[in-house]
Amino acid sequence: GESVGLHLPTLSVQEGDNSIINCAYSNSASDYFIWYKQESGKGPQFIIDIRSNMDKRQGQRVTVLLNKTVKHLSLQIAATQPGDSAVYFCAENYQGGSEKLVFGKGTKLTVNP
């Protein structure tokens, strides 16, 4: 089965609120974790990645947290906007084996105005 999964399939937030999207993984040997955003009818869009030796990484309005103790990954979006509405996938990459990405099933984020 997949080694990456998500706790919640859907998340609804109000515009301006902060969003937190969670992800659990099982391969402790993964080297990188990546978040993608996919809008309807489009390909996944790279958001941010984090290396396994880091706990936190910040981008523009987004923060990724990695907790290796419990094998948990989260994406925080600050001041969520209607344009953030999409399906968000976490993925992992193990450099020592195939260079493929293993994806979870996704969380659908809906931002209400």
Place this chain on the structure above:
Amino acid sequence: NAGVMQNPRHLVRRRGQEARLRCSPMKGHSHVYWYRQLPEEGLKFMVYLQKENIIDESGMPKERFSAEFPKEGPSILRIQQVVRGDSAAYFCASSPPYRAYEQYFGPGTRLTVT
């Protein structure tokens, strides 16, 4: 700076026909990956290629599916004798050398088998 390009965007085939999906990676990227996505699901890895080499095809069905990335031209994913279960969105991604974690995706080809 063009991103990953895929064509066609939509492809309709009857059962038993062949489907050819094309992918041109981003400029400077020499690694190409193909993924398949069923409705309401995540992407599933199919194959990883470098120029003229298949590096990992562990996600490819053993029969009817093949992929290539020639020295010149786009990468091709070929599905022979399509069946209804092949209906899905097929995405291509590319990455720079030694940075497989940094994969950029194309818009996808949506294959419908009637």
